[in-house]
Amino acid sequence: MSVSRENLLAVLDAHVHPLIGRGLVAAGAIASAEVVGDAARVVIELGFPSAGIRDALAQTLGAQINEQLGLVAELSIGSRIASHAARKNLEPLPGIRNIIAVASGKGGVGKSTVAANLALALAAEGARVGLLDADIYGPSQPRMLGVANFKPTSPDGKRMNPIAAHGIQVMSIGFLVGDDQPMIWRGPMVTQALGQLLNETVWDEVDYLVVDLPPGTGDIQLTLAQKIPVSGAVIVTTPQEIALLDARKGLQMFRRVEVPVLGIVENMAWYDCGDHRDYIFGEGGGARMAAQYGIELLGQLPLTTSIRQQMDDGRPTVIAAPESDIAQRYREIARRAAAQIAYGVPGAVFPTIEISDD
Template sequence: MSELRTNVESVLGQIEIPFREQDLLTAGAINSLSCEGGEILVGIELDFPSAGVAKALEKSIQDKLAELSGVNSCKVSISHSVKASQGQQSIPLMAGVKNVIAIASGKGGVGKSTTTVNLALAMAAEGAKVGILDADIYGPSQGMMLGVDEGVRPQPYDEKSFSPIEAHGLQSMSMSYLVEENTAMVWRGPMAAGALQQLLTQTRWHDLDYLFIDMPPGTGDIQLTLSQKVPVSGAVIVTTPQDIALLDAKKGIEMFRKVDIPVLGVVENMSTHTCSNCGHTEAIFGDGGGKEIAELYETELLGKLPLALSIRQQADSGKPSVAAEPEGEYAQIYREVARTLAVRLASKNAKADSVIPSIVVADD
């Protein structure tokens, strides 16, 4: 090995991947390296969507390598490849889906659906292929939030399945696409669970890195069906800081624990409100609740979203914040949450891959 290559690898071993808390070498992120004639070519492959960090990481690598003696030029290319995760044991992977993420809350009214659609859009903005399944059979809202016109119906893919409806670059499926807008789903729990199972098994998803499932509030039949039929990679709990919401969020976390679905983190919604007249910011629903529950259950507070009129208005109009103002303040918060979520899931998948099975030799 040449001295230059040794020095280059030494530098790469000192550069930490953003959010990952691992250097490039330790993470196994270097998939190609050439050091011919003083021309350095480095290929980096991250295990999470990298659009938000690629430019800064590329510049950091180039700047540090340019300081080495004998380097005439340096070119860095950064890509990503999201790995599939198994989910619960014995449940096979969904066709066309690498990772399933359930977005849940213990109670309604905490902004779970708005958080789901913006997180999905944020993950897509980071470079991932993303879909949304609206599992709220009684009160589906994703169709409206994605701006899908009333009367648009899924098209058949083959005799047994249909294609998801695309909106804002996302693949989506919802009960709202199958019934009239004002139709009330007056069903008992098992009927709703059966409808969810049909949506799950008959939708032909196309090469998704992540499928976000917008869960109904509570811990009932829909949640049990999901845990028994779908290989869920992990769950995200959405809550507000107020005590009653946190109490219900704890029940949601306990439910996922009982069915062996890891909780990847907590999103605190409606964290603060800033007055549009005077600019004063106040924690209307309390302060620190999301962090408290994340620490209690040894997970992570993925982010805090404000109580903002524009977030609600944009979701209601069919163009959520990340799509309406991709460079705006709120879109950047959602993208930060999405990156943190993707890295946590990538770390979980990497740990699962590194587990060495134990071999027991016994005399029969």
């Protein structure tokens, strides 16, 4: 019995990867598929960076094709990352396909550490990545990425080239002011500075721009949500009830302005004490919050000395210990967030949100 292309496509569409949530054909992931003799030649293009899962996916699909159709599978798996802006009325920014906002309701939960490692994890998965440090009052990314003493160059006297750090493009107000220079600015000046950092940086065709927001739900968050084509937000929290209380406010703020929340990262979830785990800040808070709001728990990260040391040294965990369990957790978080953008962000009708001056 001969095997048709339709038979091959049926097998491919029957495979529902958990990060995609639908068959590969239905997801538009099949770039080409043909049967040539006793071989199935398939080119798959996923909508998110996927270096960490390609081999396993190829092995699984190859076995299914061989078992069900009796063909030898010749598979090529790559990524084609499209632009997904939540607000359809906002124009994409030059050189940027997608924007991921990393937010927290309160300070001290490790948001900037997560943002840096998330950006590096997306790059490790095969994406072109930028990182914008939007914390104007307390920029930390230059120090965390080991480029604190760098200064941006300009191609034309008007715009700035981003700083290259560990394979990603970085911009921060920290590159333009001294470490001990306070930014004594009111809200409008801060939002203007954010706009300049974002729009006057020459981003070089990044698939994802990760924006490290300051904690809270103030001017910068609202400006980003209302005027910039954000693809989705990641909420960082610890399991502690006080942190979760503020994280819920951040989540609700993004929902109010119709920016999809890609999921929650629970940081400092436990501390390994050798033979057991100590849940210093409580247990399961991130999972309960995710279930409460019907969103995904993107991942959990431990409280460890190594993460702090690596950030202080300017070499975040994904770079300093790429094979470690923690680095792999960051990469899984990156894949899940990017897959949410590609396949899991629902369309919406966006209301006009008015912020009064009172």
